[in-house]
Amino acid sequence: MSAKRITVLALVVAVVAVLAALPLFVKKDSTINLACLVLLYVALASSWNILGGYAGQTNLGHAAFFGLGTLVARFTWLGGWPLWAALLAGACVPVIFALIIGAPAFRLKGAYFAIGTLALAQVLYVTVANKWPLITSLPARYLATYRLMPRYYLFLAVAVFTVGVAYFLVKSRLGLGLMAVREEEDAAESLGVSGLRHKLLAFGVSAFLAGLAGGAFAFYHVGYYPQFPFSPAWTFDTMMAVYIGGTGTVVGPIIGAVFYVLVKELLALKVVEAHLIIFGILFILVVLFLPGGLLEAWSKIRSALGSRAKSRKAALPAG
Amino acid sequence: MAFLKVQGLTKSFGGLMAIRDVDLELQQGQILGLIGPNGSGKTTLLNLITGFLKPNAGTVHFMGENITGLPRFKVSQRGIARTFQLTKAFLDFTALENVMVGRVYGQQPAKNLAQAAEESLEILDRVDLLDKAHVKARNLTLMQRKRLELARALATKPRLLLLDEFMSGLNPGETEDAMQLIRQIRDSQVTLIVVEHIVKAIVGLSDRVVVLNMGEKIAEGTPVQVCEDPHVIECYLGKAVCLK
Ligand SMILES: Nc1ncnc2c1ncn2[C@@H]1O[C@H](COP(=O)(O)OP(=O)(O)OP(=O)(O)O)[C@@H](O)[C@H]1O
Ligand SMILES: [Mg+2]
Numbered sequence: 303m304s305a306k307r308i309t310v311l312a313l314v315v316a317v318v319a320v321l322a323a324l325p326l327f328v329k330k331d332s333t334i335n336l337a338c339l340v341l342l343y344v345a346l347a348s349s350w351n352i353l354g355g356y357a358g359q360t361n362l363g364h365a366a367f368f369g370l371g372t373l374v375a376r377f378t379w380l381g382g383w384p385l386w387a388a389l390l391a392g393a394c395v396p397v398i399f400a401l402i403i404g405a406p407a408f409r410l411k412g413a414y415f416a417i418g419t420l421a422l423a424q425v426l427y428v429t430v431a432n433k434w435p436l437i438t439s440l441p442a443r444y445l446a447t448y449r450l451m452p453r454y455y456l457f458l459a460v461a462v463f464t465v466g467v468a469y470f471l472v473k474s475r476l477g478l479g480l481m482a483v484r485e486e487e488d489a490a491e492s493l494g495v496s497g498l499r500h501k502l503l504a505f506g507v508s509a510f511l512a513g514l515a516g517g518a519f520a521f522y523h524v525g526y527y528p529q530f531p532f533s534p535a536w537t538f539d540t541m542m543a544v545y546i547g548g549t550g551t552v553v554g555p556i557i558g559a560v561f562y563v564l565v566k567e568l569l570a571l572k573v574v575e576a577h578l579i580i581f582g583i584l585f586i587l588v589v590l591f592l593p594g595g596l597l598e599a600w601s602k603i604r605s606a607l608g609s610r611a612k613s614r615k616a617a618l619p620a621g
Numbered sequence: 622m623a624f625l626k627v628q629g630l631t632k633s634f635g636g637l638m639a640i641r642d643v644d645l646e647l648q649q650g651q652i653l654g655l656i657g658p659n660g661s662g663k664t665t666l667l668n669l670i671t672g673f674l675k676p677n678a679g680t681v682h683f684m685g686e687n688i689t690g691l692p693r694f695k696v697s698q699r700g701i702a703r704t705f706q707l708t709k710a711f712l713d714f715t716a717l718e719n720v721m722v723g724r725v726y727g728q729q730p731a732k733n734l735a736q737a738a739e740e741s742l743e744i745l746d747r748v749d750l751l752d753k754a755h756v757k758a759r760n761l762t763l764m765q766r767k768r769l770e771l772a773r774a775l776a777t778k779p780r781l782l783l784l785d786e787f788m789s790g791l792n793p794g795e796t797e798d799a800m801q802l803i804r805q806i807r808d809s810q811v812t813l814i815v816v817e818h819i820v821k822a823i824v825g826l827s828d829r830v831v832v833l834n835m836g837e838k839i840a841e842g843t844p845v846q847v848c849e850d851p852h853v854i855e856c857y858l859g860k861a862v863c864l865k
Contacts, residue, residue, distance in 0.1 A: 473734075474734075475725045475726075475730075475733075475734065475737075478718070478721060478722055478725060478734070479722065479725070479726060481711075481714070482711055482714070482722045485711035485712060485713055485714060486709045486710070486711050486712070488673070488705070488709055489705070489709040489710070489711065489770075489773075490694075490711075490722065491692075491693045491694045491697065492671065492673075492693065492694075492697055492702065492703050492705075492709075492774070493694075493697060493702070493722050493723045493726050493727065493773060493774075493776075493777055494694050494697040494698045494723075494726040494727055494777060495694055495722065495726050496692070496694045497694075
């Protein structure tokens with residue numbers, strides 16, 4: 303193992319350990335709730351990035367897969383299924399939808415995929431609102447035993463699992479094929495890579511992970527309207543987090559999600575009225591001036607500092 | 622049995638007959654030269670063989686099997702590789718990563734990415750790009766990108782390799798090197814179809830030559846036979862070229 307890999311591994315272990323120990327020294331529920339939200343967005347952003355960043359297919363309906371996960375997991379769980387089975391069902395059903403919409407949409411080139419996913423999310427949003435117009439609240443016997451800790455750890459597990467899947471996928475043969483398809487599909491196909499199969503695989507994995515995050519949300523939330531997780535805001539928040547952090551990298555969506563959720567909360571507290579406008583402007587600035595997101599900004603700063611340090615070193619012997 | 626057998630292949634774009642009723646046979650281990658004026662259908666023929674285009678009529682058999690209309694990635698998996706007239710490198714990949722894609726998805730794929738990288742470096746060395754292994758493809762010159770595409774195609778370990786104007790834009794010295802490289806590839810058990818405008822290169826390399834004009838095959842034979850064919854001279858070569 304190279305020194306760099308050991309450093310990265312140590313960093314990962316340290317971050318996960320700190321997050322796992324968080325509830326030991328943070329007792330305020332509001333802080334734990336905020337941490338849950340951050341972890342949820344880490345999972346959503348990382349799962350979106352598998353398809354959007356690595357396969358280059360812009361999914362404008364990520365909320366549909368997240369929403370399906372909440373819907374299926376909530377109703378099966380409240381219907382008496384064990385939690386793990388409800389979560390699994392919530393992750394699998396979105397995959398079916400992804401394959402059904404992906405197979406035709408990927409065959410057509412151009413904007414069909416983006417439009418198709420957007421349409422799916424809108425149709426589901428309206429359908430769910432009509433079919434389940436009432437709020438879904440936890441029944442009294444669930445409320446009596448409700449504790450925040452297991453919810454927090456579930457979000458943590460889902461986020462770590464999602465990032466882990468993203469990491470191992472993109473470091474594998476399939477990840478190389480996926481990126482080759484994104485870069486130049488004709489050339490990839492000429493080397494034996496099926497564009498359609500790779501995109502479907504990425505879409506399926508992305509939908510599975512979004513559905514899993516939805517299951518965690520269903521387990522977490524005390525009461526919400528069933529259509530709420532299908533709202534387009536989830537898709538756009540997720541995409542903003544990915545673009546702010548940097549697409550097509552494993553770390554980018556994590557940084558983006560942490561930054562996005564924290565800054566948004568901060569603005570919402572400080573400037574209640576204008577926080578959406580301020581955030582919108584911030585987002586436009588990032589996309590316009592840092593197309594690679596915060597990650598690119600960081601590597602630019604680092605190389606600038608590095609070259610200055612180097613030139614100083616080079617100047618020393620002469621001086 | 623012919624290694625590659627094309628029968629009655631036809632392709633039209635709207636009203637334009639890009640390929641009309643073309644037959645072709647190729648023996649294993651040979652180099653087939655494919656020439657013809659601009660727009661005569663050479664690239665279209667390669668696209669039809671590799672599954673990038675579906676023919677309106679006709680068949681393509683490779684090693685005895687009908688591969689007509691097969692998806693292009695499956696044609697590649699049968700052992701037919703190609704390069705593109707207008708290069709299509711993975712621009713944000715390094716040269717090494719470009720070649721690795723061929724090495725993990727081609728015939729006898731590498732067991733893991735580390736092994737793929739090792740084998741890909743050897744292939745980059747064959748096309749004299751070893752020193753560019755860690756340079757992004759977008760920072761390579763056009764000629765380097767062409768060699769990169771060749772390396773990438775070779776990385777799939779093809780049985781049949783189709784080169785579309787690999788030598789265009791090279792100076793005479795570079796052309797000589799490229800011809801040497803193509804002969805080496807042939808000697809490593811790869812059969813080739815070579816599309817070129819440089820007649821000297823085609824004559825020097827090919828075992829047989831096929832001439833296309835307006836989508837039709839107008840001549841076929843050894844390089845010498847084709848060069849002496851009056852029809853070919855009239856359509857394409859012009860007297861000066863063949864008198865030498
Ligand atoms: N996808 C396409 N759609 C419409 N017409 C096409 C298409 N591809 C090729 N053609 C037309 O078919 C004819 C043959 O083109 P092709 O590219 O096969 O010629 P070529 O022999 O490779 O020419 P060149 O020497 O210039 O590369 C041309 O008239 C071209 O305009
Ligand atoms: Mg051509």
